[in-house]
Amino acid sequence: MPMLGPNCLGVMDPRSRIDTMFLPTYKLSRPNVGYVSFVSQSGAVGSTILDLIAGEGFGLSKFISYGNAAYVDESDILEYLMDDDDTKVIIMYIEGIKDGKKFIDVAKRITKKKPVVILKGGRTALGQAAAHSHTASLAGDYEVYEGVFEQFGFTIANDITDLLYYTKALVSEPEPKGNRIAIITNGGGAGVLTTDAVGSASNLKMAELSPQSKTILSKSMPPLVNIRIPLDLAGDAGGDRYETAVSVLKDDKNVDMLIVITLFQTPGADSSVVAKLVHFKEYMDKPMIVISIGAEYTSVHASMMESAGLPVYDSPSAAVRSLSELFKYYQYKNGK
Amino acid sequence: MPMLGPNCLGVMDPRSRIDTMFLPTYKLSRPNVGYVSFVSQSGAVGSTILDLIAGEGFGLSKFISYGNAAYVDESDILEYLMDDDDTKVIIMYIEGIKDGKKFIDVAKRITKKKPVVILKGGRTALGQAAAHSHTASLAGDYEVYEGVFEQFGFTIANDITDLLYYTKALVSEPEPKGNRIAIITNGGGAGVLTTDAVGSASNLKMAELSPQSKTILSKSMPPLVNIRIPLDLAGDAGGDRYETAVSVLKDDKNVDMLIVITLFQTPGADSSVVAKLVHFKEYMDKPMIVISIGAEYTSVHASMMESAGLPVYDSPSAAVRSLSELFKYYQYKNGK
Numbered sequence: 001m002p003m004l005g006p007n008c009l010g011v012m013d014p015r016s017r018i019d020t021m022f023l024p025t026y027k028l029s030r031p032n033v034g035y036v037s038f039v040s041q042s043g044a045v046g047s048t049i050l051d052l053i054a055g056e057g058f059g060l061s062k063f064i065s066y067g068n069a070a071y072v073d074e075s076d077i078l079e080y081l082m083d084d085d086d087t088k089v090i091i092m093y094i095e096g097i098k099d100g101k102k103f104i105d106v107a108k109r110i111t112k113k114k115p116v117v118i119l120k121g122g123r124t125a126l127g128q129a130a131a132h133s134h135t136a137s138l139a140g141d142y143e144v145y146e147g148v149f150e151q152f153g154f155t156i157a158n159d160i161t162d163l164l165y166y167t168k169a170l171v172s173e174p175e176p177k178g179n180r181i182a183i184i185t186n187g188g189g190a191g192v193l194t195t196d197a198v199g200s201a202s203n204l205k206m207a208e209l210s211p212q213s214k215t216i217l218s219k220s221m222p223p224l225v226n227i228r229i230p231l232d233l234a235g236d237a238g239g240d241r242y243e244t245a246v247s248v249l250k251d252d253k254n255v256d257m258l259i260v261i262t263l264f265q266t267p268g269a270d271s272s273v274v275a276k277l278v279h280f281k282e283y284m285d286k287p288m289i290v291i292s293i294g295a296e297y298t299s300v301h302a303s304m305m306e307s308a309g310l311p312v313y314d315s316p317s318a319a320v321r322s323l324s325e326l327f328k329y330y331q332y333k334n335g336k
Numbered sequence: 337m338p339m340l341g342p343n344c345l346g347v348m349d350p351r352s353r354i355d356t357m358f359l360p361t362y363k364l365s366r367p368n369v370g371y372v373s374f375v376s377q378s379g380a381v382g383s384t385i386l387d388l389i390a391g392e393g394f395g396l397s398k399f400i401s402y403g404n405a406a407y408v409d410e411s412d413i414l415e416y417l418m419d420d421d422d423t424k425v426i427i428m429y430i431e432g433i434k435d436g437k438k439f440i441d442v443a444k445r446i447t448k449k450k451p452v453v454i455l456k457g458g459r460t461a462l463g464q465a466a467a468h469s470h471t472a473s474l475a476g477d478y479e480v481y482e483g484v485f486e487q488f489g490f491t492i493a494n495d496i497t498d499l500l501y502y503t504k505a506l507v508s509e510p511e512p513k514g515n516r517i518a519i520i521t522n523g524g525g526a527g528v529l530t531t532d533a534v535g536s537a538s539n540l541k542m543a544e545l546s547p548q549s550k551t552i553l554s555k556s557m558p559p560l561v562n563i564r565i566p567l568d569l570a571g572d573a574g575g576d577r578y579e580t581a582v583s584v585l586k587d588d589k590n591v592d593m594l595i596v597i598t599l600f601q602t603p604g605a606d607s608s609v610v611a612k613l614v615h616f617k618e619y620m621d622k623p624m625i626v627i628s629i630g631a632e633y634t635s636v637h638a639s640m641m642e643s644a645g646l647p648v649y650d651s652p653s654a655a656v657r658s659l660s661e662l663f664k665y666y667q668y669k670n671g672k
Contacts (some may be wrong), residue, residue: 044523124535187380
């Protein structure tokens, strides 16, 4: 696996169809072409994340695996990606930073242009020792790294799963105008769990329906639907009820971001829900993400939504944390 | 959906083939028969989790959806499951507790017999209001609930994903003799991230190899393998190298629990690794879990391992948190 080892620069640019990964496609799926570039100091973590990205709705622009940074380091790569028009979001896996001053110089500028989602290996004393043995990185005190990442508006992930969760919100969603979240659901308990997640996010609030929205929804919803947030459309809700709910909330000035929960185990939910949500996504100017949890029938519908650019999350807390990071990034970018 | 609504008791016992779920099997997969029983106050969350369990390696004994607990409450159900020989682990989703004294009475006794993994809706003030609107539960102050759950050795999950992660370790793994974790990996970065997760878990430690293990491993491993924990078998490791590593570590008195990372994107990893690990699992007396992250090729191999009773995790932190909860449960059970 020479291109993935230390001292080597593995590059995969699906746009120009250059693929220098020495790994068979049946073992490692190749992502679609898209607008995320991924920089990894670890070959195996790199290929694992690449494989995961292949299952996500968003595509990849460039993948750069740079090992122990003998010729080119992480700052050189960021400098390049900063001005690359095909890169809208950057994902990084690093174990150490080669030249702190050089990194800070590019860090200051890059996040004002585009989001950088970063996962650092060696966040604990035990992990630092392991990182030193792996990439010879002097991983250093994580508090210092974390301070730098925070100061310069990096989106910090603590696990591979969070890296992808945050990325898919950042690459597909528009800038939120505020932090008030509305939840639409077809299951009460899932609404409660998602509300708990909003309640636990320090920078988000629950939206309250405007009087106008209340009036329209009261008239158009069946009597069993309680007109409040979370808006529980009940287990028999199909595409039409979701359509009404989203069309009202997308124009409600009290709502900044929308979380739509679609539990496909319920009697009413089927591909009509997918069709309506995807349709709205095309001209929506507020962030809208979906939570959908389940086995095969759910996966099929989740994939349809993701291919249409609508991010789908498999857990309430992951969805809410992703919107929290989205909001945080734009607060930083706008100097707030 | 009458059996899932409030006031109704939905029961599914796959052993006796009783299925009172009024939901088609194409929408909601039915789990295999097994030793986990699941109690849910919410119909939709219940069916969502049921659908997820169908995708897990462990099977289900009973599913009980009890809504707003008009006739039978959560304590009655726990009382029944406590003495049910077909139930080894209990999963609960609740929004409130009907009778606190009655609950504490059964809570005191049940976790001395078997683990109860609990997810409560309404953990925040916002979530409590949503729960009240959903199941009329007076969700109350979560600190009080949490205090009771902690005091009586419940395994607390904060999300649906954690509920399943913890359950699969508790139902398949033996009691750990101590808290020292050994990590075997075929990717350095994944080893670093897993080590970080161990470093972040307050009740776990990294194992150090015994001198005897060091000697055997030094002789039997190729020179590129560093003889330390995490034990990085390198990207060309196949079944044989995993076999050597596990056979040494399973007998090492300094090792209490094993995490085996198998990244199937690497050149060496294939179904030979699965065959060896599954074989060990049959007569292993220490907890051993797997981390395997990736798309199709990975999923196929992960499913093979899970069907053989070897729990597979898709993230380092989920795997480590699950062992942390496993250790914590047995500490409680043994009165430590």
